[in-house]
Amino acid sequence: MNAYALLAIATVTVATVAIGAWGIRLVRGTSDLLVASRMVSPTQNAAAIGGEYLSAASFLGVAGLILAYGAQMLWYPVGFAAGYLALLLFVAAPLRRSGAFTLPDFCEARLASPRLRRLATAFVLFIGWFYLLPQLQGAGLTFRIVTGAPSWVGVVLVGAVVTGNVAFGGMRSATYVQAFQYWLKLFAIAVPAFFLLARWNDDGRPAIPVDDAWLAPAGGLVATYSLILATFLGTMGLPHVLARFYTNPDGGSARRTTTIVLGLVGLFYLFPTVYGVLGRVYTPELATGRNDTVVLLLPAAALGPGLAADVLGALVAAGAFAAFLSTSNGLLTSVAGVLANDVLGRGRLSSWGPLPLFRTAALFAGAVPMGLALAVHGLNVSQVVGLAFAVAASSFCPMLVLGIWWRGLTAAGAAAGILAGGGSAVVAVLWTIFVPPSPGLTADLLAQPAAWTVPLAFAVMVSVSLATRRRVPGAVGAMLLRLHAPETLHTPETQRKSETSRL
């Protein structure tokens, strides 16, 4: 057990709660809770987006996959970053101008269909919980390595801290927490990486054991292109990403924020590769074992026992915990928001008022993935996150892109496309996890379904919309004007509409 690491984890957790508490004192009402009053500057917002986005998959999973499988796994970090470019090019500014705070909000604002809204709600909950699961499992894994305590302790610890923070702090505290955690994660992955490289240099640069398959940037072409499609197009459909955009004051600043995010996220992703590559030299046994522990174990393995290894080990453990806390925080805020608004708020609890409703929703939204994480074991962190991306890319990406750029989209078309593409991706994902098929093209297409589910979603969405073209919303022209014209040109009428969100 590394006492420094335990201290570091405790510090990160306490700091998260403390910054959250600082946020509580500033909270004045629900709009503060959910959108931080939209007074967040692009740079602070970009750091918050980066802090929220860099999850257990980025901090632990990527390095492990590179250690085990080599250059073909570089597509994970490249795709995670490129997802923000796709978001910037096709949806960032119009989405902000839509005034939508959640994906179901956008569905209803653009297509005026309560049934489509319910379908979108179901997908938000699935993607959100599916993405929370590996965060909590990563927390359990890290806690076990650092303290020797059973995994469930870490799961319960991170689950409880995040749930409490979301329920009682809300989005404004999350903004401070997330921005702080981006810088912490960058520091925690970069500083040990430099020490590791220095050590490797001092050791006389021992050769890195490689083979052709490890060096090549593509395993199977189908699987590789499928992964590229899922990560490039999945980011825009993640529930916690959209909510963060709403904290920009207008479409132009949403664009500038996204550009800064691309820089911040890209900077971070330079470092996991260092761990993956040097892991070949100092921890080769992990390549065939629990590869997502390489970031945590490499400092001690490379530097040998001593103070330096303990301190650097503590630093990466702190960074990993920051990753679990911040991503879970963002996801839980979004899932709880949708749950409060679209599920609980529609039932008998609607008389409770928005704040108690949101808090109840947060408690429930946190309990579900905690239960799942305690029940399910042995999934690779990055791969589970990759599957969540595939579902998002096959459901919300086509709905957003067509909804923003094509007049002809109808509610029936959007629903059919989400069901066909997203539904197939969900089935493929669950199939891969519960009934792993024998290796081959079929297994590739199930494990990385985006290559066929994304085109399927687009095709069904377009063809069903064309078949129901008489049901194109009548106000589509005014809506597209609001999405694409800069705010300074909005008439008082459209301006007022975009200020009014359905909270």
Add this chain to the structure above:
Amino acid sequence: MGDALVRELMRVQLGLALRLAAVVAVALGGMPLLFTLWPAGTHVAVAGMPLPWLLLGVLSFPFLAGAGLVYTRLAERNEADFAALVGRPAERGTTG
């Protein structure tokens, strides 16, 4: 604001986004195909690193950020052109 003007703004913005997306898709998306067809390329060392590792693991990130910067500049210029075309914000009561 006329419907035709909004259609024109959307056409220009979508054209810009698609062109930049095509550049990135060819530059990054071409790599698996390139190195599958040219396996010897994975052993070419540049700056002490195998070529695909340098391209993907290092250079792709500044490339993506650069593409984002270029897009933001050009998209803002398109919006400014559109604003100039439909009149100043102060006159929006009559043009809107």
